[in-house]
Amino acid sequence: MSGGTRSFEQARRLAARGHEVHIVTSDVVGDDLAKKPKYRWRRTVEAGVNVHWFPVRYSNGMPFSRRLRAFAEFMVVASVRATRLKADLVFATSTPLTVAVPGIVASKLRRIPFVFEVRDLWPEVAIEMGALRNPLARRLAGLLANLAYRNAEEVIVLSPGMADGVVARRPATATTIIPNAADLALFQVNQHAVRQFREGQRWLGDRPLIVYTGTLGIVNGVDYLVRAARRLRELDADVQFLIVGSGQEWEDVRSLAAAQGLLDTTVRMWSSIPKSELPVLLGASTISTSMVRPIPALWDNSANKFFDALAAGRPIAINYGGWQADLLKESGAGLVLDPYDPDAGADSLARGVRDKRWLLDAGRAARGLAIREFSRDLLFERFETVLLRSANRGLADYSATPGLV
Incomplete structure (x- = not known):
C-alpha cells in the first residue's frame, strides 16, 4: 500500500x-x-x-x-x-x-x-x-x-x-x-530499471529531476517546492520537478503550479503509488526532498520520505531545521534549504543539482547513514x-x- x-x-x-x-x-x-x-x-x-x-x-x-x-x-x-x-x-x-x-x-x-x-x-x-x-x-x-x-x-x-x-x-x-527506518533491500537501486523509467518519460530523458513523494497535507507545505521551481526555471530551465502523493492540499498545489505556468512543463504531479514502486522513482531522481511548513514544532518529525532517500542513496533536500537538518550538515548527505525563502532554496538546489562531485558524495553519505544508523x-x-x-x-x-x- x-x-x-x-x-x-x-x-x-x-x-x-x-x-x-x-x-x-x-x-x-x-x-x-x-x-x-x-x-x-x-x-x-x-x-x-x-x-x-x-x-x-x-x-x-x-x-x-x-x-x-x-x-x-x-x-x-x-x-x-x-x-x-x-x-x-x-x-x-x-x-x-x-x-x-x-x-x-x-x-x-x-x-x-x-x-x-x-x-x-x-x-x-x-x-x-x-x-x-x-x-x-x-x-x-x-x-x-x-x-x-x-x-x-x-x-x-x-x-x-x-x-x-x-x-x-x-x-x-x-x-x-x-x-x-531505511529499507535497505527494498531501495537497492536497479540501474536498468532506472534507465527504462527515464526513457519512458518523454519529458525527462537525461534532465535533472527533483522529486517529492508523500502526503500533500497542511503540515507539509509542498507549495514551497512549486515556488522554488518557479525561481529555478529562471536559473536552469532543464530541471524537472515531480510531486507524487495525495492529501488535502493536492488541488491547491496543482492550482499554484498551473497559475505559475509550471504545470506539465517544469512541475508534474502524480497520485500516490505503492512503496514497492518508489525505489525506481527515487533511483531516477537527482535530488529527493522532504517539506514541512516553517513551524518549529514540526521540525521534530521523522518523515518516511527522508529515510527512503537515504536507503536509495539519493541526496535529500529539506526545508526545515531540527535533528534531521543537523544530520545532513554533519554527514554531507543533502541540503538544508531556507525554511522561509523558496527563492533562496531554489538557488541552493540550482547549485547542487549540477554539481556532479557533490551529488556523488552526498549520495554515498546518504546510503552510509542508512546502513550505519537507520537500517x-x-x-x-x-x-x-x-x-x-x-x-x-x-x-x-x-x-x-x-x-x-
Missing part, C-alpha cells in the same frame, strides 16, 4: 521471530462506505500477522473536525476489539492521540503491560499549527497525552525533540528513541527489546497481584 509501512515492517519481523501478532487497524474507504449495508470487521493474515480491519471514512483532505470524528469512531470500535484479543502486551502507535485509548483499555481489562509510540507530538503540534484552538479541546488533549504517558510501561518516540516533549509532560516516563533490521532489534523488556517487567508486576496467575 502507499504511505508509511513502519507498523507492518515491525509486525512481520515480530511474527518471523515466533511472536503471535495481531494488528487492529482502520480499513480506510471513501464515500462508497455510505452504500454498504453495515459496518463490519474483516480479518486477513499478512506475512504471518493477523490483521483486523474496520471500515472508517477518512482522508487527509477532510476538514479537521471530520477527521476528529473518524478518530473518535475508530477509538471506540478498536477498544472493543482489542479487549477481545488474548495477549501478553498491547502496543499503540499514534497519531492520532486517541489511539492510546484502546491500548489503555485493553491493558487495564486484560491486566497486561502497555507500550505507547509517539509519531507526532500531540497536542503540541496541533496547537502550534492553530488546528486546536478551543481551550477546552486543548486541555482535554493534554489530559489524554498525560494519561497515555502515565499508563505506559515505556514510550517510544521518533526523534530527540519528541523525547523532550514527552519528558516535559511526565519526567518519570521511560522513553526510547526509535526513528523511522530497518537494526532499529527493529531496538524495538523488540523495548517490547520484551516492558512485557517482562509489566507481567512481573501483575503477577504479584493477589488472584493473578
